Amino acid sequence: MFQQLPSLNAIKAFESAARLNSFKDAANELNVTPTAISHQIRALEDSLTVRLFERKTRAVTLTIEGELLAESANQSLQNLLSTVNQLKGSPRTLTISTTSSFAAMWLVPNLADFQQQHPDIDIQIRAEEALIDIEHDRRVDMAIRYGEPPKQPETKTLIYQPLIQESIGFFATPDYWKKYSENPSEVVLFCTQWKNPNLPNLGIEEAIKSIVVGSQTNIRYFNDENLTAQAALSGQGIALISQLAAANSVKNTWLIQGTEEMAIPLSGLHYYLVIPKRLQTNQAAIRFKKWLQSRLAKNQPMV
Template sequence: MFHKLPSLNSIRAFEASARLGSFKAAAIELNVTPTAISHQIRALEDELNIRLFERKTRKVMLTSEGKILAETAYQSLHGLLTKINDLKKFPNDLTVSTTNSFATKWLVPNLNLFQSLNPDINIQIRGEDDIVDIENDRRFDLAIRYGDPSQLSHKNPLISCALFTESFSLYATPNYWHTHLKEKQPIQFFATQWKNPILAPLDLDEQLLKKFPHAKVQYFNDENFTVQAALSGQGVALLGKISAEHSVKNSWLICGEDDYSLQILGHDYYLVIPQRVAHLPSVKVFKQWLLEMMQHKKITPH
């Protein structure tokens, strides 16, 4: 019955190329070379005797016939993957995508708590500031993002779960606070300019000039750098509560008080779950752990 169908490898290569719009991106997802993808697509076109892609200099575009086949291929492979996942009793591997800052400052330091409670679940953390296509990119199972969850695309339904509304305050080493308060030295501030243009800026200059007319502000494009500037005793950093939590818990940084207090409400941290994995027990366990850690145990608003 199915002996006339093209090979599954060629269908997978075509579907990935069509979805990602690139032979190179498809090669990365399928862990093969771009040349192998190109050969698979060419063989499929020869077998079907139709042209599936228009080859451009730096991208490929589906033909009208290619669009029809791409939709069918996606639905078929997605349905097959869903049924295979349903047959698995308890998939133990989870790959979580999140920002470098959240991974470094909160998730990795707390991950041993999750592993001690769930030793059979193997979690891989992928830190990257670019938003991944979590619904279609099979390298990832979950994503923890920072921003406005209402901006999620509804083209492919995703489940979002609010974790925590961030708040920003001023943090510095105990020695820096003591020196500045005692000797009234000029104060140096550090803050972060988001790489993601969707995120609203912190407007630190406006906030600080109201309280500190002679303030000097230096910006970094990564919150990890902002944290390190404060930890090295160079000045006062405007940090999110989650980014500062580990340093505060170890008494490396303390929050400003009285005249040096400043609080700004930020965006939400939220968990994104693709429909294709929402039913998995390991996903449900990780989601529940995050909610308990961030809402009831470890993270509480100022």
């Protein structure tokens, strides 16, 4: 029945090269030489009597036939791996990509709750600002991103799941709020300048002028929300940070939020989850998504 199928090693070599668009990167992933990858793919092409790649000087691209086989090979190998892990009773691993501020200020402090509920699922976190192409980079399983979710609900290979809409609040230590109440004219505020140029202008300066009235405000900027929060935690001033990011510090009374009037809604900005369709039936991914939605609902900020 399966006598006409190519070898599994050839399929693995082809799938990796197709996903990464590189024989060299595929070799690194599979811990073999680029020559071995090239030989495997050439043998596969010979056995199928079709060309799977267009080979150029410094790059390779899939042919139409290659694209067809790549999609089937990826899904088949994913299903096979899931079944093998299930039979072996191996811990299931999910690698999550997200921003360093969300990882440090919310995900890591809350992750113990997930691990307690699902001790058989190992969560690896990649904190990074660059957007990862999780359609092709199999080193990442899911991504938590911030901004405006794509207007189309999903693509051919990706699913976008809105998680929570954000708002910014004014946060400071109890001692600094006391200092501010005694001498509001010398307030220091810390803000974050987004690294992502595609995020809209939030009008932070205008909001500060409308909320903190009658004082000579000294505004200082960081390019990472985690650093902005640390400045407030060290008692240097008032930080304008997301209520979600501040939730753990508020819970431990390290920071206190200003009054309800001192809140800036961020209309249209969300945290959202990006899931490759290859994982939409993966039980570990489903459980992590459900936990994430439930846990974030408990931290729903006022908007």
